[in-house]
Amino acid sequence: MTDPDKPMNASRERPASAFNGYVMLFVLAGLVLLALFSVVGGVSAGSPFFLLLLVPCALAALLVLPGFYMVQPNQGAAIVLFGSYRGTDRTTGLRWTWPWMMKTKVSVRTNNIVSEKLKVNDLRGNPVEIAANVVWRVADTAQALYDVDDYRAFVDVQIEAAVRTIGSRYPYDGEDEDMTLRGSHEAVNTELRHELNDRLRVAGVTVDECGLTHLAYAPEIAGAMLRRQQAEAVIAARRKLVEGAVSMVEMALDELSSKQVVELDDERRAAMVSNLMVVLCGERDTQPVVNAGSLYN
Secondary structure, three states: OOOOOOOOOOOOOOEOOOEEHHHHHHHHHHHHHHHHHHHHHHHHHOOOOHHHHHHHHHHHHHHHHHHEEEEOOOEEEEEEEOOEEEEEEOOOEEEEOOOOOEEEEEEOOOEEEEOOOEEEEOOOOOEEEEEEEEEEEEOOHHHHHHOOOOHHHHHHHHHHHHHHHHHHHOOOOOOOOOOOOOOOHHHHHHHHHHHHHHHHHHHOEEEEEEEEEEEEEOHHHHHHHHHHHHHHHHHHHHHHHHHHHHHHHHHHHHHHHHOOOOOOOHHHHHHHHHHHHHHHHOOOOOOOOOOOOOOOO
């Protein structure tokens, strides 16, 4: 009894034993000419002995003719004998093999797929929409044909599964996170490619390039998340403004003290700091007030 947990024996592509089709085309032409010569010779000589050559030539021609097939660039022809895989012929041009060999052509050209927009919950549970572009090709024709039922449908399903896996592994964004979907494009794309290659290896398919083409919050939370992002942007701008204002106030006080422009006690220093902070951090233009007296009366 087969153990369901035991991995199946994966097929492996190997070169097929096939012949140059142009050589066999000359052989076929020779058989046809020989058959015509036997017919013409038999009729002209009035002897049936020339007709004895017609039957084997005709049978040989009928045997050679079904064995021809074409292999285009970036294409392979998997050859099967009575259900047994005999190899893959990747030599381009006119080819020939025995007529009882079954030929199945497989394209090994590069394919491009843009997945549909998928709704995925990120690491924090927020629903986000993700779509990816995947560039893939068949690397092993034997695995693609005989290890999965339909390798194209298998690729589509595994792309969706891999995108959902990567989308749920990281948060959409965040300042405290080392890696996010929005801020770590290269790392996320690289991990997605590795995830796809691991999933598609059983089908003999390799992914050359992939990347996220759409990434956004789901419509039901997009408004709330936009307001949060705006608030974070305002806070970051305020923080930068305050840091710059503090450094400018510190520089002004140091310059006044070093050049001995005015002697400031703690109270006057505090008043100057307050005035400078209001001027530098205020959103409106300040109006100067001329004080004719002193700070104490």
